[in-house]
Amino acid sequence: MAQPTISTAAAPEAPAPQPVRSKTAQKRRNRYIIAPLVLIGVNVVLFLVFFVWPGALGLLYSFTDYRGIGKLHFIGLVNFQKLFADAGFYAALGRTFTYTVLSVPLVYVCSLGVAALLVSKAVRGRTAAKMVIFLPWLISPIVVGVIWKWLFGQDFGFINFVISTVGGNPLPWSSDGNLALAVVIFASAWGGTAFNMLLFIAALKNIPESLLEAAELDGANAWQRFRHVTLPGIAPTSFMVILLSTIHAMKEFAMIQALTGGGPGTQNTLIVQYIYKTGFEQSKVGYASAASMVLMVVLLAIALIQLRFNRKKG
Amino acid sequence: MATAANMPPAVAEETATGGERTRAPRRTRNGRNQPGNRELRAKASIPLTVLTWLIAALYALPLLWFLLSSFKPGSELFSYPLSMIPREWTFQGFVDAWERVDFARYFLNTATVSIVTTALTVFFSACTGYALAKYNNKGTRLFFVCILATTMLPTEVILNPTFSVIRDLGLYNSLAGIIVPSVLTATGVFMFRQFFLTVPDDLLHSARIDGAGELAIFFRIMLPLSRPILFTLAIFSFQWRWNDYIWPLIVLNDPKWYTLQVALRSIVGAENIDWPVLLGASVISLLPLVLVFFVFQKYVLNADVSAGLKD
Numbered sequence: 001m002a003q004p005t006i007s008t009a010a011a012p013e014a015p016a017p018q019p020v021r022s023k024t025a026q027k028r029r030n031r032y033i034i035a036p037l038v039l040i041g042v043n044v045v046l047f048l049v050f051f052v053w054p055g056a057l058g059l060l061y062s063f064t065d066y067r068g069i070g071k072l073h074f075i076g077l078v079n080f081q082k083l084f085a086d087a088g089f090y091a092a093l094g095r096t097f098t099y100t101v102l103s104v105p106l107v108y109v110c111s112l113g114v115a116a117l118l119v120s121k122a123v124r125g126r127t128a129a130k131m132v133i134f135l136p137w138l139i140s141p142i143v144v145g146v147i148w149k150w151l152f153g154q155d156f157g158f159i160n161f162v163i164s165t166v167g168g169n170p171l172p173w174s175s176d177g178n179l180a181l182a183v184v185i186f187a188s189a190w191g192g193t194a195f196n197m198l199l200f201i202a203a204l205k206n207i208p209e210s211l212l213e214a215a216e217l218d219g220a221n222a223w224q225r226f227r228h229v230t231l232p233g234i235a236p237t238s239f240m241v242i243l244l245s246t247i248h249a250m251k252e253f254a255m256i257q258a259l260t261g262g263g264p265g266t267q268n269t270l271i272v273q274y275i276y277k278t279g280f281e282q283s284k285v286g287y288a289s290a291a292s293m294v295l296m297v298v299l300l301a302i303a304l305i306q307l308r309f310n311r312k313k314g
Numbered sequence: 315m316a317t318a319a320n321m322p323p324a325v326a327e328e329t330a331t332g333g334e335r336t337r338a339p340r341r342t343r344n345g346r347n348q349p350g351n352r353e354l355r356a357k358a359s360i361p362l363t364v365l366t367w368l369i370a371a372l373y374a375l376p377l378l379w380f381l382l383s384s385f386k387p388g389s390e391l392f393s394y395p396l397s398m399i400p401r402e403w404t405f406q407g408f409v410d411a412w413e414r415v416d417f418a419r420y421f422l423n424t425a426t427v428s429i430v431t432t433a434l435t436v437f438f439s440a441c442t443g444y445a446l447a448k449y450n451n452k453g454t455r456l457f458f459v460c461i462l463a464t465t466m467l468p469t470e471v472i473l474n475p476t477f478s479v480i481r482d483l484g485l486y487n488s489l490a491g492i493i494v495p496s497v498l499t500a501t502g503v504f505m506f507r508q509f510f511l512t513v514p515d516d517l518l519h520s521a522r523i524d525g526a527g528e529l530a531i532f533f534r535i536m537l538p539l540s541r542p543i544l545f546t547l548a549i550f551s552f553q554w555r556w557n558d559y560i561w562p563l564i565v566l567n568d569p570k571w572y573t574l575q576v577a578l579r580s581i582v583g584a585e586n587i588d589w590p591v592l593l594g595a596s597v598i599s600l601l602p603l604v605l606v607f608f609v610f611q612k613y614v615l616n617a618d619v620s621a622g623l624k625d
Contacts, residue, residue, distance in 0.1 A: 035528035036449035039441040040457055046438075046498040047457075049479065051464055057475035068474075117366045122359035125367065130615060132370040135377060137614075138603045140557030142575045143596045146582055147380045150593070158379050161396045190376060198615070244465075251470050254559035254575070258582050272471055279474040280564070292472040303466040 058296075061289035068283045079290035088266070089291060092274035093298075095181070099270060100249040103185045107192040107245050108238070114193060115200030116226075130201075137194035145258025148187040149174075177267035180260050184268065187255060192248070196241045203237035204230065239310045246302055250295070271295055384408070384593040391589055407594030415577055415595055416569075424573040425602070427492050427562075428555040434497045435551045436544055443506020444532055448518060458507075465500045470560050477564050491565040492573070496555060502547050509543045510536065545613040549606065556603055574599045 062079055064072045083089050117123055118130050136144065152159050152173040160170035173179050207230055215225045231238075253272040256262060262269035269277070275295070279288025379398065383391060384407055386400040411417060442461075446454050469476050476495070477486075485491030513536065521531045559575040566572055572580075578599060581592045607614065 031528050032449055033451065033453070035532075036445035036451070036454055038529065039445035039532065040454065042438050043442045043461075043498050043503065044457060046494070047460055047464070049483075050476065050495045050498065051460075051469060054469055054472050054475040054479050055467075057478055058472040061475055061478075114369060117362065117369070120359075120362060122357065122362050123366045124358045124363045129366050129370040131611070133373045134615060136373065138553065138607055139377075139600060140559065140575055140578075142557075142559055142578050142582070143600060146578070146592060146596050147376050149582070150380055150383065150589070151376050156392045158396060161394070165395070190373065193373070247466065247468065251468055253470070254579075257559070258579060261583060272473075275471065275473055280477075285474045285478075288474050289472070292474070295471045296467055299467055299471070 055296075058289045058292050061286050062293045064286045066286040066289075068285050075286070079287050080294075082287065083290050083294065088269075089274065091266070092269050092271045093294075095268060096250060096252075096271040099181060099185065099188075099252065100246055102181075103188045103192075103249050104242060104245045106185060106189045107196060108241060110189050110193045111196035111241065112200050112234075112238075115197045115204055116230075118197070119201055119204045130197075133197065134194045136191050139191065141191065141254035142258045144187055144191045145255045148183055148190075149259050152183045174260065175264050177264055180264060181268050184256055184259055187259060188249065188252070191255065192245060196245065199237050199241060200234065203234040207233040239306070243303065243306050246306070247299060250299060250302070380593065381597060384597045388590040391593075407590040408598060409594075411591045411594035411598060414591055415581065417577075417595065417598065419570065420572055420574045420577045421602075423489060423571055424556060424575075427489055427558075427573060428552050430489075431493045431496050431555045432548050432551040434493070435499055435502050436548050438497055439499065439502030439547060440506050440537060440540060440544065441532070442503045443508075444510050444536055446503065446507045447510035447513075448515070448536075461498075461500045461503055464498070469495075473560075473564060480565055486565060487567045487571060488565075489571060492555075492558070492561045495561065496558070499551070499554070502551065505543055505547055506540060509540055513539060542613065545610060549610050549614055552606060553603060 060072070063074055063076060065075050065078070066072055114133055118126050118133075120126075123129070139147070151157055154160065154170070154172055154174045157173065160173070164170050171179055173183055211229050211233070212225055215229050220228065251272050252270055253276070256268065256270060256273065260268050262273050271291070272295075275288045275291050278284045278291065382398060382400060385403050385405070387402055387404045387406060390401060442457075446458050480486055480491050480495065483491075483494075485494060517535065518531060521535055526534070557575060558573070559579065562573040562576045563579070566576060569577075578592070578595060581588065581595060
């Protein structure tokens with residue numbers, strides 16, 4: 001410990017580590033421990049108070065029938081038994097999975113496609129197009145929900161107006177559960193493209209031109225070059241985008257609150273909304289905490305599976 | 315949206331270091347539209363340009379429809395046939411929104427939260443990122459893993475325990491209750507860490523040889539160097555906090571402390587939505603961010619802005 005070496009072990013791309021030879025080793029050593037401690041101090045405290053503490057408390061609550069006030073009363077695994085027999089919980093979890101499985105690929109394809117177009121020198125007006133496509137990033141999930149609710153309003157929306165103008169039948173965007181989910185998925189892709197697009201643009205620009213040229217000389221067509229040079233080249237970014245979008249989709253809350261409120265009925269209630277409803281509106285803190293713990297395990301499993309998958313490929 | 319307030323290092327690295335600025339012309343994945351000849355490639359491709367702008371128009375449509383609608387009088391909003399351009403332009407929706415919803419107050423609350431949190435986030439992320447990049451010991455390595463964990467396990471999903479913690483700390487129903495828990499963000503830390511990894515250690519060594527203290531090196535040499543990251547993170551953080559919904563919803567009870575997002579949600583969640591007011595209010599709530607974005611857009615859009623810093 002405390003080797004006075006400025007190492008960059010965690011970052012292979014950084015310059016090679018260079019040892020610092022010090023004369024008064026002990027004194028130096030102290031400086032190298034105390035200084036970083038001072039620098040990370042506040043964030044360590046915040047981490048402990050707002051991450052570790054709630055985590056531990058949540059685990060504790062999940063074994064009690066706590067209702068927000070009074071003493072903790074332990075009831076063992078009753079919450080989990082009830083949870084695994086609760087159709088509402090399964091419905092919310094299942095709907096969250098459906099949403100994630102449909103929205104993440106859409107976000108991925110949209111952001112990568114847009115990024116690929118925007119780095120192509122053959123496209124004119126790229127800066128302006130980039131700015132237009134980036135604008136949704138500025139809009140809060142709540143307002144994204146409002147915008148799409150307005151666009152897809154069943155009786156007053158622009159989309160149904162266009163459909164009926166061209167002679168079709170207006171679709172029940174808010175009273176049909178699956179159509180309502182479709183609107184939510186469109187909205188998530190619309191709002192989620194901008195940021196991921198930036199990540200992809202940076203990654204695409206980092207692919208060595210010479211590799212693409214070499215592939216072209218060898219007779220690879222544009223699709224082959226994309227499939228066998230570009231795609232492997234941006235694999236780390238792809239991995240991150242998919243992982244982050246998945247976690248983001250699993251905890252989707254604000255946008256749906258504004259867009260459908262989980263409706264029609266409770267058909268599109270996602271898991272975080274379910275936790276919010278049981279934990280705050282019905283004050284079943286212990287029960288909601290149990291649901292949170294299950295969701296935490298699911299998120300951890302998703303992260304680990306994706307990490308494993310990524311490592312295998314890499 | 316996918317501004318995941320918590321990004322693992324690889325992503326932050328992309329954001330922080332990006333690519334080089336000048337690049338040879340590149341191809342796209344769209345084979346059909348691709349001129350085979352190398353000379354031609356740098357020239358404009360009409361199909362690709364049209365495709366790009368069609369997509370841009372598709373992205374602009376929801377926003378445009380929404381913006382134009384906010385200028386329509388209430389009577390025109392639902393009158394068929396709908397028209398894209400308002401037949402009669404009015405600011406009544408904005409006026410109503412400003413008067414009926416206590417907007418000035420919500421604006422002030424949101425601005426306070428966003429500015430204070432952003433200042434704190436940027437400063438402490440810089441400190442932590444620097445320590446993680448330039449000091450390698452068990453402590454910093456462990457904390458790096460801890461921060462990584464916060465990206466995989468977001469506390470947004472353990473609402474009740476977090477609420478209890480905030481309540482027990484006496485932060486319930488106060489703006490501090492939103493500010494303090496939001497200061498630590500993995501993305502910020504990783505962005506700075508990644509940046510400081512690219513700063514040559516030689517700089518650090520020569521400062522040490524000159525007798526500078528560790529903290530002095532950070533404050534007087536390293537922090538000024540990291541200005542572009544500082545701006546980028548500041549804008550990110552401002553956007554996250556301005557648009558934040560779940561913490562204000564849980565922490566704030568008294569309407570006088572509401573932030574814009576919570577106030578908007580209470581309009582849209584009503585039994586009968588007052589669309590003219592909702593549209594006006596939503597548009598007003600967007601303005602500050604749009605303004606900030608257009609002033610500082612190069613720090614966001616040129617994610618590779620820091621590439622020039624390496625030399």
